[in-house]
Amino acid sequence: MTDSVLIEGLAVEAVIGVYDWEREVTQRLVVDLEMGWDNRIPGASDDVVDALDYATVSERVTHWLQQARPQLLETAAEGLAVMIQADFGVPWLKLTLRKPGAVPTARAVGVRIERGLQ
Numbered sequence: 156m157t158d159s160v161l162i163e164g165l166a167v168e169a170v171i172g173v174y175d176w177e178r179e180v181t182q183r184l185v186v187d188l189e190m191g192w193d194n195r196i197p198g199a200s201d202d203v204v205d206a207l208d209y210a211t212v213s214e215r216v217t218h219w220l221q222q223a224r225p226q227l228l229e230t231a232a233e234g235l236a237v238m239i240q241a242d243f244g245v246p247w248l249k250l251t252l253r254k255p256g257a258v259p260t261a262r263a264v265g266v267r268i269e270r271g272l273q
């Protein structure tokens with residue numbers, strides 16, 4: 156199944172980082188998500204109940220990142236993937252998590268993971 160639902164450039168202020176100073180501040184994270192979903196069903200019903208609601212997923216991702224306070228981007232990405240697959244029934248996803256302020260000479264640094272079967 157090649158259909159998907161997208162969330163691009165979701166900005167979240169959260170505590171993340173391995174250094175002591177990073178535990179005292181929030182930093183900007185930017186989330187890009189592609190989530191497998193059969194869009195033929197909502198496409199036929201025109202009912203959001205059948206859709207993967209990107210607004211609800213965005214809220215849950217934001218809340219998860221703000222309460223988790225992970226050290227590593229890898230930990231955050233893994234936890235988000237588990238939550239999205241379990242809570243929304245998403246069969247596969249590609250998640251990119253960027254930390255734009257981490258390396259001043261780079262536009263952004265980050266990690267990308269894919270989970271599940273496409």
Ligand SMILES: Nc1nc2c(c(=O)[nH]1)N=C([C@H](O)[C@@H](O)CO)CN2
Nearest residue numbers: 171172173174226227228229257258
């Ligand atoms: N692969 C990673 N490398 C680093 C991470 C990370 O989360 N994943 N984090 C840091 C620090 O927290 C850094 O962002 C502080 O500027 C270093 N390397």
